[in-house]
Amino acid sequence: MSKSNGPAYPKSDMAYLRFNGVLGKIENLFNLIAATSILVLMLLAVVQVAGRNLFNQPVPGFIDITEQAMAVFAFMGIAYCQRVGGHIRMELVIGVFKGRTQWIAEFLGVLAILLVVSVLIYGSFLHFDRAWTFGDSTMDISIPTWPSKFVVPLALSLLWLRLVLQLFGYTRLIINPSASVLDLPHVMDAAQHAKAEIEETFHSAENGEEGSEMRTAAHGGAS
16 A cells, blocks of 8 residues: 655646745855854853953954844844744734735735835945955944844845745635645634644654754644
């Protein structure tokens, strides 16, 4: 008896899942780098306090290092956060919509974010280019500022790709409101939210990270 490899997906869902799998791995890496930078900065702060108070020897350029690290932990996890729906969402209005109307509202919201992020990518890249061209550096220990300024348009570009993918995902639901929501952020009540977390936890435990790109939506179908 042959074993089923999982549910069959429509072509539009498969296209979404394939791109989501590749993009998700990059987002996970960026998020890991952001988390690691916070840990390293925290340990450095301990060394700074201990060195200053016990040995009267603070870490040279601690403020400069902190300023440059802020771009890493503030921006590199932004696309991951968008993927898991971790950003603050105002659902007072959108929560009353159902079916196709809800997905149109979600689509328009993501489109607005995409336009803002496009402008931010352009502006932040100009700042990076200026720092690269003029050799800008910090005032204390002269750390070049272009790497941290490059992180901003790079991380925002990853967010831009995630937003484009979500627009595609919401377009599927506008065309066919009964299609699977997959991992698209959407309004859930308390029971749905609890169910989604339980199913995602069990799925991760059973299949690990490898299965994430092909998982069915823990959120269920269109509401």
